[in-house]
Amino acid sequence: MERDRSAIAQTDPFALFEEWFQQARESEPNDPNAMALATATPEGAPSVRMVLLKDRSPDGFTFYTNAQSRKGEEIRANMQAALLFHWKSLRRQIRIEGPLSEVSAEEADAYFHSRPRDSQIGSAASDQSRPLPDRQTYLDRIEELARLYPEGDVPRPAHWTGFRLRPRRIEFWLDRPNRLHDRRLFQRVDPHADWADTLLYP
Template sequence: MMEPFALFDDWYSQARETEINDSNAMALATADARGHPSVRMVLLKGHGPDGFIFYTNFEGRKAEELTVNPHAALLFHWKSMRRQIRIEGAVGPVNDATADAYFATRSRDSQLGAWASDQSRPLPSREIFMARFEEANARFEGRPVPRPPHWSGFRLVPDRIEFWQDREHRLHERRLFTRDDTGWSEGLLYP
């Protein structure tokens, strides 16, 4: 049996070479306390056997939903490769050191934007947001921009990973990996 993270690494490496834009883009599905779903695109910023990492404003909708319902699903769809990967599992915050290290790699404007944005909240005008951006720029002029206390990352620890490969005549190949207390098992699903 091939381990699911090795297969993910193989497919992801190929996607990084062939996908024109954002090979690390993934749909993130969450649900609120009432079970109402919501989905949006986010960017994968780290991955390995310990999970899949993305970052966000912890005062926004996705973080609120993940706090009350700490389970989510990810979907990578690489149309040009005719492949997709579905990942499901529990979600928790990354530690401060991990979030700080990633935040330091962002462009200065992205760092300032994290301070200026009240993510997912109503915005009366674009001018207000840009004024807040300029205020943050002036506040941190001449020095590094620290990570805001309301900005960090989540790690999804998978218990289910499905690899889907398009085949002619809709005779697709679906490989399913599931994890339990003893490790990973692999099987196939009908298309």
Template sequence: MTDQPDAIPDTDPFALFAGWFAEAHTTEPNDPNAMALATATSDGQPSVRMVLLKGHDADGFVFYTNAHSRKGGEIGANPCAALLFHWKSLRRQIRIEGVLEEVSPAEADAYFASRSRASQLGSAASDQSRPLADRQTYMDRVETLEQSLNGAPVPRPPHWTGFRLAPATIEFWQDRAARLHERRQFTRLADGHWTSSLLYP
């Protein structure tokens, strides 16, 4: 990577995201779609964890989870959330803030069906975020579920679903020499169009 990468353009933020995301797929050694997801309780107590981006377009950014998990409960109580992508190989970050909405059952079904059988079984057998006495208890539940299905498809649990973050702001951050970094923030207007501005680093 050069010392002076191209300036962050004032352009369609979704197209810009797609370009940076594609570059990350060629440079990041593991999980270029990994993103930090920050949620908060109804009274503002925050929490953050890594999840995987599973879809993105002009409607937003999609990930999947167990709605009975801690993050699922927080999303239900307070749908405002933030995402952060950090691609160390490119020395770039993208911050996205907005509101989460649940994907349709058809979307959740389609993604669940695309997962490996082992992942489907693991999701269906898990009481995500609940206390677990020992790992063997979980592995036994996975095995019991597999035996009970007798080769039939693993049904998607109704509480296993996806969420789409509809962005209100998207900020692109590019590392520069001497910590003179470059930042451009895009803000969605009431009419759906975007405006952008550079920010001091």
């Protein structure tokens, strides 16, 4: 790697994301698809948590959640978000920002029913982010659903859905010696326009 030039290619950012993501799948010990999802409260305060990327394409980056959870309510109130992938094994990170859209019911059904049966039951039984009097209450709900649906898929709750972030900004960050890090920002306002890119000071 030459010190006097960027190691982050000027290329299609989705192709570059895919290259880095595949390398992370080979090097990260757990969940290379884990990403921080940042939203905002109704008062404008930041709110962040880890979620899992479940699909990616030039259309955007997709994750699934309970829309009645805190994150779901924040998303529905303000359909914008930011994502952060940090792959410690590679000493790289990617920041992604843009508007959100909800996936179709068909997409949500397909993903929900691709999950292990126990995960379907666990999600259907959960009032995510709501106060829980004791853990046994949740376990009792799980047991009741398992009895109600002894085999096959569990119906997807209407409030369990997915969201897709269509990026307007994608920033790639690469660790380099002496904290002379490498950063390249890709951005576009119009989703049909070409990406513009620039290096950033570390």
